[in-house]
Amino acid sequence: MLTMALAAAVSGQPAVAITLAPKPAARGQDRIATIDVTLRFDGVAAAAGEAVLGLPLVTSNVDTVATVITVQASDARGPLSLTTRDVVLPTGAARDADTGGPSRQWVASRAVAGRLTVRYTIPATASLPPRGPAPPFAFSDDGGGTSGAGHVFLLLPPGDAAYRATVDWNLSALPKGTRGASSYGVGRVMAPEPLTAGQLRMAYYMAGRGVGQWPVPARGFFAAWQGKPPFDAAGLMRWTGTLYDRYASFFGQKTPPPYGVFLRYNPINAGGGVGLYHSFVTTFGRSGGQGSDPGEIKFTLAHEMFHTFQPFIEEPAGLASSWFGEGLATFYQRRLPLRYGLIGPDDFVKDLNFHAGRYYTSAMATVPNAEVPTRFWADTRIRTLPYDRGMLYFADLDDRLRKASAGKRSLDDLMLAMLARQHGGRTTTNADWEAELRGALGEPAVADFRAFLGGTMPLPASDAFGPCFRRVAKPLRRYELGFDTAVLAEPKRIVRGLQAGSAAAAAGLRDGDEIVVPVPQDGIQGNQTQRLTLAVRREGRALSIDYLPRGETGQAWQWERVLGVSDKACAL
Incomplete structure (x- = not known):
């Protein structure tokens, strides 16, 4: 009986079978130290001197395993010698993230013949992200299991070919009761559709006896x-x-x-x-x-x-269009659960005010969208703009659509129209979005959109979120780290640019101090009372410096419940 991957190869579709074998530090232990990776490719061709496999060196601010693995390969003719080279690949889009950039490639010593089998071992141990803020892609081995994203470990051929993929787990080295799951399902599974290398890496993997399931x-x-x-x-x-x-x-x-x-x-x-x-x-x-x-x-x-x-804008690629993907998701993360009765109005307004407060107190509130890609990982105030400013733009647009159509149209219609364009095989762009705006509200809506991209601050109407809520001005303090924000995104965090008179300076922080533990800021930026604690090394001494990272007070927009309006009237 043919395996799913082989069946796909026979049908002419390139295929890859991924087998993951987690290994404990000592037999019988729950804690997983390494994972043996075996990849079997059918339908992969590469001439002598061409790249057979590749992996980014850094993805979304996370270091991959590219520099710490030894790769063994063979094909129908026997062992295949591979050498490495580092290249810079063009930037592409993976939804709101970027692909490409500095990458490592494995180059064939001769032409690949027949099935290609690749083996290597990756570390599955936990480590703090050396570059600071980052998604949970790197492997973490706590809690009786390990997990990580394909972004950081999956070696795949270059190019845009789509592969039928199967994932299997070899759990024989782990105690009874160990589970293995991936984005495709639990245990041995096949991806539901052919996937490109970029899409294949956008899968998650988790295994261990301490893994729960529902x-x-x-x-x-x-x-x-x-x-x-x-x-x-x-x-x-x-x-x-x-x-x-x-x-x-x-x-x-x-x-x-x-x-x-x-x-x-x-x-x-x-x-x-x-x-x-x-x-x-x-x-x-x-x-x-x-x-x-x-x-x-x-x-x-x-x-x-x-x-x-949801739909995504695919050109310009990646973070340049994150205002669309992240802004929509931040808008709908409370709109739809409230509509379906899965949260209440108080939950709705609490989440709304977190994002609105974070935006309207930000010193970067009017930074043009064009600066987001280059400064996204270096400054939390830039990183949160696509979420907060994007959400407020869509809230204002939704309100205008509802009022102009006497309630017959909303943001739902424009968002679904963009999705239809994407499903029609088009590469969606800002021009597509402008066409939808033009058809719904005319040229003024296009001008407003371009001003938004230029940094104009969105301000939804008082009743933009429905009859249950109204806009009010409240005094809130601006987030102020107190030193150069780029320090926290560097592998070695040495304080510089300390601001005289800031809360950080008053707490005793100095230029030249080394911050030895990564510091999250996206959440604290929206919390007026949360203090920041820095673990610091100064001249060989360990110090803890604690302060409230807030500066001047200004008027910021928030929303509150309207008295006398029932909960049932709140959902739009």
Whole structure:
């Protein structure tokens, strides 16, 4: 009987079979130290001197395994010698992320003949991200399991070919009861459609005896978590599964593909998440700390799951168009759950005010969108603009559409029209969005959009979020780190540019201090009372410096409940 991968190859479709074999440091232990990776390719061709495989050196601010692995390869003619070279590849789009850039390639000593088999071993141990803020892509081996994204370890041929892919787990070295899951499902599974190398890397992998699962057995929607979250993980996943079904109905998918949710512990920036192929990953923290409130995590789940269904602007690629993908997801992360009765109005306005407060107090609120790609990882105030400013732009647009059409049209219509363009095989661009705006509201809407990209501050009307809420001005303090923000995105964080009179200076921080633990800022930037604690090394001494990273007070826009309006009238 042919394997799924071989069957695909016989049909003329290139294929890859991925087998992952986690290994403990000592036999019988739960803690996973390494993973043996075996890749079997059918339909891969490469001449002598051509690149057979490749992997970015850094992806979304995360170092990959490219520099720490030894690769063995063979084909129908026997062992295949590979040499490495480092290249800079053109930037491409992977939804809101970028692909390409500095990469390592493995070059064939001769032409590849027949099936290509590749073997290498990757470290599965936890490490703090040396470059600071980053999605949870790197492997982490806590909680009786390990997990990581294909972005950081999956060697694949260059080019745009699509592959039929199977994933299998060899768990024989681990204790009984160990599970293995990927974005495609639990255990041995086949991806539901041919995938390019970029798409194949957008999958998540998790294995271990400490991995929980809901439901058992896995159905179309499934979840896996590593360790023990400080909340009812199964209950939260039931809520998420219900929302997924509602999303599928909203987007007209009668039989949506399998979808996986992965949760794991994050000691640095708990509560955040990242969307991947038919799946997403979110992180939790310790009990009572950041990332321990399931109510807040629901918005992360709603946001990341929306990414799987929504349209994206594909040109310009990556972060230059993140205002669209992230702005839409931030807008709908509360709009749809409220519409479906899965959150209440108080939850809605709390989440809205977090994002509005973070934006309207930001010193970077009017930075042009063109500066986002180059400064995204260096400054939290830039990194949050696509989410917050994008959301407010879409909220204002939704309100204008509803009022101009007497309630017959909304942002839903324009968003779904963009999705139809994308599904029609078009490379969606800003020009497509302008065409939708022009057809709905005329040239003024196009001019407003271009001004938004230029940095103009969006300000939705007082009743833009429905009859339950009204806009009010409140005094809020501006986020102020107190030194050069780029320091926190560098592998070695040496303080420079300390601002005289800042809270950081008053707390005793000095230029030349080394910050030895990565510092999350995206969440704290929107929290007026949360203090920042820096673990510092100065002249060989360890210091802890704690302060409230706030500066001047200004008037910022927030929304509040309108008294006398029932909860039932709140959803739009």
